[in-house]
Each structure stands twice: as C-alpha cells, then as structure tokens.
Amino acid sequence: MQVIQPSDHHRFFGAQLQGWILHHIRQEHTSLEFGIICWSLWRTRNDRVFTGKIVTTETFLQRIRAWINFVRNAQDKDRLIHSSRLPIRTEVEISWKPPPPEWVTLNSDGSVTTESGHAAVGGLIRDHTGRCLAAFAMNLGMCSITRAELRGVMEGLQLAWDMGFRRVRVELDSRCAV
Known part of the structure; x- marks a missing residue:
C-alpha cells in the first residue's frame, strides 16, 4: 500500500x-x-x-x-x-390519543431478542381519560416479531372482552401486523 x-x-x-x-x-x-x-x-x-x-x-x-x-x-x-428494492425502515412519531367516551384503547407491543429469538408481549387497556384499566405481560418463548405483535393483540382483546368491553380501539407499532 x-x-x-x-x-x-x-x-x-x-x-x-x-x-x-x-x-x-x-x-x-x-x-x-x-x-x-x-x-x-x-x-x-x-x-x-x-x-x-x-x-x-x-x-x-x-x-x-x-x-x-x-x-x-x-x-x-x-x-x-x-x-436494492428492499423496503427501508421508516420511523414515525406516535402519541397516544384518547378514545371516544364508552370506548377503550388497547396498546400492545411485542419484542424479540436478536441473540436468542425469545419473545415477550405486553400491553395495557386505557379509558378515554387515559386511566389504566388493565395491563398484561407474558413470555412467549421463541417466535417471530410479527407473531409476537399479533399475539399481544389477541391477548389484549381477550382481556378486554373478559372485562366486558366491546368497543376497543387497538394501537400497535408494527405495520406488518396491522
């Protein structure tokens, strides 16, 4: 050189x-x-x-x-x-907006570690004032990030249903899962 x-x-x-x-x-x-x-x-x-x-x-x-x-x-x-024609990751700033009265919002998120592939989900249900009505978290073992995100939605909707809520707005940060 x-x-x-x-x-x-x-x-x-x-x-x-x-x-x-x-x-x-x-x-x-x-x-x-x-x-x-x-x-x-x-x-x-x-x-x-x-x-x-x-x-x-x-x-x-x-x-x-x-x-x-x-x-x-x-x-x-x-x-x-x-x-290449691969999609480029874009970041979007998100803020919580209250649901209409008589509705609740389910916020859910999934996570997968890149090293081990272990996944977990968590979320919460809030009313129109922002008060937390319920929360959940669970270990999923190994799965994809999309599966984790969708499992969080499923668990959150089941929790809302069990609590008697029928008007649920779902918010999550995965475009693929949406």
Missing part, C-alpha cells in the same frame, strides 16, 4: 500542518485512508506511551489495511442495501 505518491512528496513533507491536514481531508479518493492512518498513528502512539506496547511496522500496516477494508466493505453493503 503506497500512501504518498512520489509526485506528492514535496507537498506532503513541505507543507504547514494545518494546510497539510485540510488538503488530505478534502481529497475524496484518499480521505478514508488518511483518516484511518491518522487515527492508527494516534492509537499506536498512545499504546506506546501509556502501556509500553510497541508495534512493528508490519503489524501497524496490517491494522491499517484491515480497517480500510472493513470500512469499505461496510460502505459497499450500505450502498447495496440502499440501491
């Missing part, structure tokens, strides 16, 4: 620090490499000063290459995701 082209030696070694940094940061084709090299120099210097750890030049260059490859791969994957 050649960081400095021979034609740039005079500019690289002869410039003032501020101008030198600005020049290299503004270079679109080398700004990534420049940033990673500066960061690696700083980290290696700190390791040496504060822990006495000395790194060989070859190890230093291998780390730089690995970081550059890591960042480029991440950028390539990001471009691939955003250029």
